[in-house]
Amino acid sequence: MIRVLVADDQDLIREGLASILDKQEDIAVVATASTGADAMRQARAHHPDVTLMDIRMPGTDGLEATRQLLADTPAPTRVVVLTTFDQDDLVIQALRSGASGFLLKDLPRQQLVDAIRAVHAGDLRLSPSITRRLVDRQRQRAAQxxxxxxxxRLSEREAEVLQLIARGKSNAEIAAELFLSESTVKTHVGRILGRVGARDRVQLVIFAYDTGLAD
Structure with missing residues (x-):
């Protein structure tokens, strides 16, 4: 069961999200919050696997709450930023804060559910429009x-795996495409993170585009 915290300052949206998620057999909403500070309190009390975090909330905003939550130990929640704002600077701030996803509130409900499952499994989820802009942004930067x-340092197989990560593929999807076991893919991902000095899949995607490995 995937334990979820929903943080949004609008009652209707917060309750609507909770209702959608609670209808899933493998998802349970363990708490809700209306401010960033409340989200941090609820996360520390209920230890959710995934937190849906609005950006614009009274007092401590969602970005600061994300930074603080992901600095907590042990095993902090994974955060998916869900917002009506798709400004590039907010996306970059959210990803630098450690968020595992950035989604717009107008997405279909099934995509939201799928994103929570994917993020819980360790994958990254960005709205398609956001992904396109980030790719364009990274293409303007020269590789260091x-x-x-x-x-x-990457082997040929590791480079293949990294290319698929940059295309937004999950470990299971990569395993199917390369005819590998999912555990083997996880091993490759761990080695890639170490070889390129990346913290997570977000940084791997940026690295792939910076170096021209992803097109």
């Missing part, structure tokens, strides 16, 4: 020498 050196 240390990045190219790190790229050369």
């Amino acid at each position: 020498p240390e990045q190219l050196t790190a790229l050369q």
